[in-house]
Amino acid sequence: MAGGTWGRGAHGIVRPCRAPSRPCLPTLRRYLLDRMTILTERDAPTPDGINPARARRVVRALYTGPALTAADLSAPLLTLPDDAKGGSALPGAVPLAGIPATVARWAELGIAGVKAFAYGHDRDGRATGALAPGNRMVATIAAVKDIAPDTAVTTEVCGCSWTDHGQCVLRTDEGGIDLDATYQLMADMAVQHADAGADVVSPTAMLDGSIRVVRQALDAAGHRDVGVNPNLAIHTTLYGPFKTLMNTDPRAGHRRGLQLEPGRADRDTITQARRWITEGADSLTLQPVMTAVDVLVRLRDDQRVPIVAYSTSGEWAALQALGTSGMVEYLTMLKRAGADQVLTFAAEAAAQYLEAGRA
Numbered sequence: 001m002a003g004g005t006w007g008r009g010a011h012g013i014v015r016p017c018r019a020p021s022r023p024c025l026p027t028l029r030r031y032l033l034d035r036m037t038i039l040t041e042r043d044a045p046t047p048d049g050i051n052p053a054r055a056r057r058v059v060r061a062l063y064t065g066p067a068l069t070a071a072d073l074s075a076p077l078l079t080l081p082d083d084a085k086g087g088s089a090l091p092g093a094v095p096l097a098g099i100p101a102t103v104a105r106w107a108e109l110g111i112a113g114v115k116a117f118a119y120g121h122d123r124d125g126r127a128t129g130a131l132a133p134g135n136r137m138v139a140t141i142a143a144v145k146d147i148a149p150d151t152a153v154t155t156e157v158c159g160c161s162w163t164d165h166g167q168c169v170l171r172t173d174e175g176g177i178d179l180d181a182t183y184q185l186m187a188d189m190a191v192q193h194a195d196a197g198a199d200v201v202s203p204t205a206m207l208d209g210s211i212r213v214v215r216q217a218l219d220a221a222g223h224r225d226v227g228v229n230p231n232l233a234i235h236t237t238l239y240g241p242f243k244t245l246m247n248t249d250p251r252a253g254h255r256r257g258l259q260l261e262p263g264r265a266d267r268d269t270i271t272q273a274r275r276w277i278t279e280g281a282d283s284l285t286l287q288p289v290m291t292a293v294d295v296l297v298r299l300r301d302d303q304r305v306p307i308v309a310y311s312t313s314g315e316w317a318a319l320q321a322l323g324t325s326g327m328v329e330y331l332t333m334l335k336r337a338g339a340d341q342v343l344t345f346a347a348e349a350a351a352q353y354l355e356a357g358r359a
């Protein structure tokens with residue numbers, strides 16, 4: 001440091017810049033920063049390798065972060081046709097008759113909520129079955145509330161289980177999106193679900209403007225206290241097992257125009273989330289999460305509303321190799337990354353594991 005710029009001498013003494021008796025401002029600033037660093041961080045390993053913040057069990061417990069609990073978990077509930085063959089490909093996929101036993105087990109374990117999906121019937125171009133009185137979704141909501149009134153019920157509001165073409169939206173004769181009809185379908189489904197006892201409705205069609213319409217319809221029907229939780233659905237193959245089981249894969253084409261592009265999801269998810277908050281969303285769901293933890297963290301940074309992280313069917317299939325303990329580590333990571341609630345097909349297995357650990 002020719003000419004004496006800044007820095008500490010061999011014995012930790014401030015070397016002056018120019019005038020030997022008076023250190024210049026940068027010298028002093030650097031010196032003070034150095035001292036502060038020394039006071040707040042260890043800059044070398046301890047000679048014995050012991051970190052007192054971790055060495056004793058009681059101190060580890062003192063400083064631990066929030067642990068995953070069953071109350072952090074929700075389970076997808078997929079109601080299948082009555083004649084569905086046993087041994088379903090996904091946990092929580094049961095015919096109507098299987099709901100009481102399934103949901104009672106989950107409630108007993110402390111699982112906080114279910115997200116209800118129904119295998120569509122009477123599928124046609126207008127999604128007639130979606131609004132049929134007492135349809136499979138209405139029956140599902142009633143069955144859950146009957147056996148477990150304190151289990152939060154979120155319902156999917158989307159056309160794809162109910163249209164014969166498998167698209168989430170209704171179409172015009174020319175094959176475009178019939179916007180008004182789709183808004184009306186989503187609004188009517190939401191009110192129907194709320195009337196049946198749903199606590200939250202979760203539109204999945206990703207149609208701009210639809211969240212405002214759904215919120216207004218719920219308010220007008222006297223359901224001010226029913227939540228609207230739009231999906232932020234990133235295009236992925238990790239919906240595969242769900243789509244196969246529920247027969248919701250579009251017969252032609254894909255959903256790309258209505259889902260978030262993976263390569264842009266870090267930015268577009270934030271834009272979409274902000275729009276939906278403006279339209280009246282009070283919470284959000286992000287799906288999938290295994291391949292979008294970066295998006296989850298960014299969304300958490302940007303938003304203060306509750307965020308549900310939906311670990312989708314393809315994730316569940318892929319993550320089987322982790323075993324339950326590894327799965328619990330994964331779900332814990334999602335909580336740490338910012339999820340207020342984790343929706344997972346592994347909810348029951350994880351809750352059992354957590355309960356066994358407490359005993």
Ligand SMILES: NCc1[nH]cc(CCC(=O)O)c1CC(=O)O
Nearest residue numbers: 158160204238239242312313314
């Ligand atoms: N809109 C329907 C819907 N709702 C949830 C999923 C995927 C859920 C899962 O994989 O667990 C899908 C599939 C899709 O739209 O492509």
Ligand SMILES: [Zn+2]
Nearest residue numbers: 158159160168
């Ligand atoms: Zn859909």
